[in-house]
Amino acid sequence: MKPPNKGGRGGPDPVSELTTNRLSIYLRALAALDKAGVRAVSSQALADQFHLNAAQIRKDLAQFGEFGVRGVGYVVTDLLRHLREILGLDRQLPVAVIGAGNLGLALADYSGFRIEGFDVVALFDVAKHKIGRRSRAGVTIHDIRHFPRLAKRLGIRIAVLAVPHAQAQRVADAVVGAGIKAILSFSPGGVEVPGGVKVKRVDLTVSLESLSYYLAQGDGHES
Amino acid sequence: MKPPNKGGRGGPDPVSELTTNRLSIYLRALAALDKAGVRAVSSQALADQFHLNAAQIRKDLAQFGEFGVRGVGYVVTDLLRHLREILGLDRQLPVAVIGAGNLGLALADYSGFRIEGFDVVALFDVAKHKIGRRSRAGVTIHDIRHFPRLAKRLGIRIAVLAVPHAQAQRVADAVVGAGIKAILSFSPGGVEVPGGVKVKRVDLTVSLESLSYYLAQGDGHES
């Protein structure tokens, strides 16, 4: 019965990032159920099938409204629609990838992106010889200096940073200067941005080193 | 004065993954200081410079031993050595990338990997026409059916999964069957593995959707 705080007032976001990450996971799970023709699902069934916690699913969803039907569960198509709206996936989001190296080109063409409302509309790089060329899937590489102009024209909302660490901060500054409010950075070591800009980091070195730690521990008692 | 539990007994790991992730971040920070010629650093100075929390740095490190000198701080080269040993980076770790698509090829050639002890020694794929070819940086693509044999011969310890979601579980099973204990998966939706195998997920869809949520909230009150 609590008001769902739709539309977000200016204050700090009360919804944890762990929660929004899980919403994305619920969305995927429900899409699979929908595809399989399932009409309604209880939080328990959802939890069992996708290895989640039923209470947590209910708590997460309850932050945004009362989407369930007591005694029945959640109507799959309805909840899908609600989740897409909450996550802002009810419209196409233009994405730019900065850095047309191996990783940037791969990300620009990554088929997983397009499926849920993300559309990589441009690549950017500093290297003269790359500018004007296209990725295999046909995304054109532009001069990074034209980012502000093109970002506006193409309506870019998210910048994916796939540049060397040394350039990451400078590129981030430029991107933020052009009004971008959401950045996905693959750069090791993070970038600093002013308040009101959201950065998500994917740090492959940290991931691998954490795996290495795990192996190092295992080696100790397996010998 | 508490024993540092070096070498790990069989029981569940008492060190949180958040901690091991941070150790990796400390390692990077210290490497930068070392490069800059800094001899010793206090937890406070480290925290200030890299936007961390001093008490947390001390707590994290204290789990593995008493590396600091009271009144002085941490001797950079010593702590670097300790961290590399804790993270198992004092030896080269052979890595295999499974899936020679855009992403897999990019990851195999990703220069950030080699720097800290990881060595991508092989690519694997199912597609006949890819087998025998090489990535730009020269990593050979092998038939996935030869994974067990080659994994043994090359001493592969970590498998990076860059295959379509539909194949992820099958590939994970094969990799685990070949004795791999650490997996970095780029597949959306996670894979199931038996106990004793560690999986780290990098889920680009979740990351982007979480950013989308943030933008959707912002749009609400900026209109």
Add this chain to the structure above:
DNA sequence: TTTTGTGAACTAGTTCACAGCT
């Protein structure tokens, strides 16, 4: 009856603040 939505209990993680070492 079934299952949600949610306060309460619990668990994990972070930060404080200070005793004790150098």
Add this chain to the structure above:
DNA sequence: AGCTGTGAACTAGTTCACAAAA
């Protein structure tokens, strides 16, 4: 004096368990 290492306090996140709704 300066700074670590760490118990205590605090904060965030998860899970339990049940009243209320359908």
